[in-house]
Amino acid sequence: MTNEHSLLNSDYMADQTWVGMAWSNIGPTVTLALTCLLALQSAGSAAFAAMTAGLLPTLALHYWGVRRPRSIPVLVAFLAGVWVDVLAHGPLGFWALTYVATALTVDALTPILPRGLLGHTASLVLTLALVACLLWGMSSVYNWQLLPITPIGTAAVWALALYAMTALVCAAMSAMVRLWTGRRVPRKRWISP
Amino acid sequence: MSAYAHGYKTRRGLLRPISALATIFLSLALLGLSRADHASLHPLRTVVHAWSAPLVERVAKAIDPVRRPFANLATALSTADEVESLRAENHRLRGLTVRLDELERDNRDLGRLLRVASVPSLEAVATRVMSVSPGLVSQAIVIGIGRTRGIAVGDPVMSNDAVIGRVVQVNDTSASVVRLVDARSRVPVLIGAGQARAVLTGDGKDQPRLDFLAPMANLVDGDTVITSGVGGLFPRGLAIGRVAKVEGVWRVDLPDAPESLRVVAVLRSTTNIPPDLDHAAVRAQSTGAHSERQVAAGQVSGRSLSGPVP
Numbered sequence: 001m002t003n004e005h006s007l008l009n010s011d012y013m014a015d016q017t018w019v020g021m022a023w024s025n026i027g028p029t030v031t032l033a034l035t036c037l038l039a040l041q042s043a044g045s046a047a048f049a050a051m052t053a054g055l056l057p058t059l060a061l062h063y064w065g066v067r068r069p070r071s072i073p074v075l076v077a078f079l080a081g082v083w084v085d086v087l088a089h090g091p092l093g094f095w096a097l098t099y100v101a102t103a104l105t106v107d108a109l110t111p112i113l114p115r116g117l118l119g120h121t122a123s124l125v126l127t128l129a130l131v132a133c134l135l136w137g138m139s140s141v142y143n144w145q146l147l148p149i150t151p152i153g154t155a156a157v158w159a160l161a162l163y164a165m166t167a168l169v170c171a172a173m174s175a176m177v178r179l180w181t182g183r184r185v186p187r188k189r190w191i192s193p
Numbered sequence: 194m195s196a197y198a199h200g201y202k203t204r205r206g207l208l209r210p211i212s213a214l215a216t217i218f219l220s221l222a223l224l225g226l227s228r229a230d231h232a233s234l235h236p237l238r239t240v241v242h243a244w245s246a247p248l249v250e251r252v253a254k255a256i257d258p259v260r261r262p263f264a265n266l267a268t269a270l271s272t273a274d275e276v277e278s279l280r281a282e283n284h285r286l287r288g289l290t291v292r293l294d295e296l297e298r299d300n301r302d303l304g305r306l307l308r309v310a311s312v313p314s315l316e317a318v319a320t321r322v323m324s325v326s327p328g329l330v331s332q333a334i335v336i337g338i339g340r341t342r343g344i345a346v347g348d349p350v351m352s353n354d355a356v357i358g359r360v361v362q363v364n365d366t367s368a369s370v371v372r373l374v375d376a377r378s379r380v381p382v383l384i385g386a387g388q389a390r391a392v393l394t395g396d397g398k399d400q401p402r403l404d405f406l407a408p409m410a411n412l413v414d415g416d417t418v419i420t421s422g423v424g425g426l427f428p429r430g431l432a433i434g435r436v437a438k439v440e441g442v443w444r445v446d447l448p449d450a451p452e453s454l455r456v457v458a459v460l461r462s463t464t465n466i467p468p469d470l471d472h473a474a475v476r477a478q479s480t481g482a483h484s485e486r487q488v489a490a491g492q493v494s495g496r497s498l499s500g501p502v503p
Contacts, residue, residue: 037252040324040335041260054327070209078216082223086241087249087324089362089369090331092234093223100216107209139330142228143376143397 023177028064028071031170035060036080040087051155052162054095055131057084058102059159059166062127065106066120077103094138098131105130124163132156230377239364242335246323246367250337253323315428317351317458318342323367325454332375332397334358334454339366342461347426349460353448355432356380356420357457370457373401373433373447381423382445384436385416393418393433393445400437400444412436418445428460 035056057080064071081096088095105127113119136149226234318338326333338344340363348360350370358372371378378395384403389410391403406412416436422429434447 037249038256039327040249041253041256050325050327052327053325074209074212074216078220081220083241083245084327085223086238087245087335088326088331089238089333089335089371090326091224091227092237093220093225093227094330095327096223097217097220100213100220104213138224139397142224142330145396147397 023174024068024071027173027177028060028068029076031064031173032057032060032072032076032080035166036084039084049158051135051151052158054084054088055128055155055159056162056166057081057095057099058127058131059163060170061099061102062106062124062163063167063170065103066110066123069110070107072103074100074103091142094142097138098134101134102127102131124160128156128159235362238362238369242362242367242369243364246335246364249335250323250367253321315349315460315462317460318344319456319458321456322454330376330397332372332395333361334370334372334457336368336370336457336459337366338459339364339368341365344368344459344461348462349420349427349431351431351458351460352454352456355434355448356427357447357454359426360459368459374399380426380433381421382418382433383421383429384410384412384418387411390421390423391443398444400439400446403436403443403445406443412438412443414438431460 039053039056041053061072061077077099078096081094081099082092084090084095085092106123109123109126113123132149132152132155136147136152139152140147223234320336320338320342322334323337324335336350344360344363346360346363349356350358350360356373358370358375358378360368361371362369373380373393373395374397375395376397378393378401380393382391382393382403383389384391384406387410389407389412391406391410393401394404395401403418414435414437418433418436420427420429420431420433434445437444437446
């Protein structure tokens, strides 16, 4: 079954132009970097907001992982995590491992789950559940005591609610690139110069 | 060809699993080294911090107009109760001010008579919180001033007139602060009128626990907790919070709700202040209200703690 004519796949049409090709290569990474910066901006917010903000990059990883499998290399996910770890002055490797695990989970789930809204939702719920368990396990082992899972669970639920917003931002960025691409570099000319 | 098949078939098959294994191994190795607080990680942190701090600060400023309405709403909801308690506290503090002046004078005279070594003066510098650590493991914040403003490793950081943590890493224009609730934090404290000694230990929860408390210590819920000055980490007498017994364990209620961590004050030693710093401008602000721009630029000195620390 193909989904070449679906709305999601319209990004591939934009790939025919140089801007579109550039976007398809670096767009996912750019949005991941943006969410990493936003992940650190919870100053002045409630406690659970900090943890929810930390999950924003996982949403970007899921979004692109489902729509364009493997468009974000694992190494990039790792580096993004290390970047967040350093800027947050947390233990190095904490968010790095979380983001790598997210990328690999989405990789594993995408081929086996049905496509469409139901499949994407199931994939997101499973990914966030696994990430929450991983965060809780890592935090407990690192602190050498059983930490409450409620804050992480709450953050995961909030992240689920925030997914629509993240997806909208990513889709809007893609749409803007497509619009711009269409005006500046005609697709026809790129295909047969 | 489907989008998924396209994604899977056009990439090199083995690269992904190999890089996955390598990054998982690297992450675990980094976690282990961080747990051991290995010195080899410090240069990495410093370099990445120095490179990224301006970017993070710009993003913080850019999204501030979006963030502020939410923060203001939360503040407005709790304002009525706060105004009442502040009014009562203000009344009590006015009474204490006169008494404090007397005691300060006596203290100075007695110190002179006993020839007590003078304690370094401290001065508060207000700054914006640039980023907050997302997670249970680390409870750190990054602030927007650093070495160029006279900040040094170990400087206490205050919010709501209470200590919230201390500086653990300093770059030129930013610094990392580990909060008291962080699992890495250990602070010697004195509790209540009996001045019972203990060590305030962060464990990732909102209320850090009191360790090494003497069995005979007579504590009551609500007793004030202050820094003891032992070990030289903090000056003696800085307020921390109030004692509370939670599930049979003595813990400390901190006034630093995460919602209030937008602007903090660093107590820097006056001996660390760079000579080229414009003191006149800084002092001029200490008596009046200061703008957000000045706070963001780290140009504002809050209440001055110059003089002997109590």
